[in-house]
Amino acid sequence: MSKQATNQAERILRRPEVESQTGLSRSTLYAMIAEGTFPRPVKLGKRAVGWHQSQISDWLNSRVTNIA
Template sequence: MPPDQDQLLTVTDVLNVTGFKSRTTIYRRVRKGSFPCPYHIGAGKIRWRSGDVEEWLNSLQPRRY
């Protein structure tokens, strides 16, 4: 994870950090409210704050078997 909390991540960066397999998964989770919303930075560009994604990752509960 990038050290700068305000760094803007592309959808490809988010896929690499989270391990999600598709853009559809990200946008579906955003619609359901279970993933941070992206920011529209103009000209059709969408980015996520690295701090928001890191916070989301830290909030995940470990799976117990």
């Protein structure tokens, strides 16, 4: 599968799923976004945002790498 096809098929995670995967609360997520230490969400609509699954996976992997 080409990179372009992979990007088109990439899943967008909504906030509750991001919270579940990372173990972070909503307020912590937004504080880390403001600090520049967590991926910024993409705007899905007037009041809806989501995160690219690959960015969340990369962020989690970087955290594990930093600990090890």
